[in-house]
Amino acid sequence: MNNTYLLLLFLAVISTVGHVADAKANASNSRIVIDMANESVDVTTGFTGSDIVVFGTINSKNLKLSSDVGVVIVLRGPNSSVIVRKKDQVAGMWLNSDSIEFRNIPHFYDYAISLPENQLANAQTLIDNEIGLNTLVFDTEDKDDRDDALRYREFQEALIRIWQQEGNLPLGSKNIKFIGDNLFRADFTLPASIPTGLYEVQAYLFENGKLSDKRERILEVRQAGLSAFINHYAHSYSLLYALVGFAMAISIGMLSAHLSRKR
């Protein structure tokens, strides 16, 4: 924990300096500035998940941090297509009988807010910016799937429920912690089984229920070290990868036969 506090102190200084520089560069445009403790997350063979700390400042010389200012940080993973299957009993066995394919679902989504959702902005604004779990768009290619609203909703709820258990979707919003008047931080946790790819870190500033500024940063989640090396060879040089696998299996098999022979 000590490290986190040190980091935070460091960030507080850096971010204020950075913010001034940023503000100068962008004139008066930028009202919210964010940065992450790390620009990327390395998924190595020992990866057990990672904490993502997003910190930022709001340019609020004439604003008081009260109910008229809301800050939202969204952490959003790469989009995937997902097949949700439903098991039904057929001749005594539980078989996959029905399925819906959802398209462009963020494989990870989490968000932190400084005000309750209904005080941030009106519902439409939240939907437009996809802020909040129930604003995510569940799209599908099959028109029949969309027409049967009850069934569609059942599958959608199942997907959310399962991904919440796996830690890919949040149970609810996280809180943004303010340190002083305009420095804030939001803490997220990536589970061990997250997909690799480019994650978006989006920051929204709402003033009096209106979106007044939006920033976006990219967080790269990538395999690194031995893990990346193995994955790269598995996909790019699969024949070589197979030969390495054979060599491994043959040497262990021969070693095992040799050890058994001594008995």
Add this chain to the structure above:
Amino acid sequence: MEIYLPVAEMSVALETIIGLGVAVGMLSSIFGVGGGFLATPFLVFLGVPASFAVGTQAIQLISSSLSGVLGHWRKGNVDFKLGSIMLAGSLVGTVLGILIFKLLQYTGQIDVVINALYVLLLGSIGGIMLYESFKAILKKNHSSEAKRSRFWTKITHGLPYTMTFPRSNLCISIIVPIALGVIGGLMVSVLGIGGGFLLVPAMIYILGMPSSLVIGTSMFQILVSTSLSALLHIVSNNTVDLLLALILMIGSLIGGQIGVRLVKYIKGAPARLALALILLSVCFMLWESLFIEPLEHFTTEIIG
């Protein structure tokens, strides 16, 4: 300790995987079975996708069958001629199995089908073995040599393309060993098991091979077909995680050495009884997942 599998892109507990490898190694050195029937369902149970469990097992099977073949070859207990005939069938079965696997993956039924086949195989083999070992224990005739059954002699009699196999002292139609090979190949590529526990009794009862030659010969045939299966799983599906395979193989190397030291205490009918009980308990575990209503009726799969 959690370890991240780079190709399956998930993390698993290292101790559990090593423990699984040790168990597989002990099974194969004590009972002469590959142990794939234990490893594949358990990997699926741990959350490894069925495709990765089967693909990765193919590599692990290479090492276990190779060490088996080397041991039996040294004692002259491999009939290479009969093994090669079976191999012709099993290579066909392997390729066919890979195609079936892809089809099942596409329809989303792969996990269910693998489960159901395991229940069927383990249940029937385990049941027969349980019955047989009980009978042997009660009669106390440990030394009875298994013979070719009359039923199969009648059925396979008169089939064309007969060939002599001097090593096994047999003159039989090659159609039967080829058919057995096809079944073996299908098991390797669809179920991720060598299928020794099915092939070994089949070679004794259906082909009438001497039981001293059976294990070595079936392992020779498994070695080649599992190599092909591993290659195809890697090249066409990318569903082999070598880190997972390596951990399993190291565990099974350790387990194999423990097994070799234990084997003199475990013999004959009681050993077959123990194996039967292991087969039936894995069968029961899988049966449950197939027939008991699951808590969560839905599953998700990322398709890209």
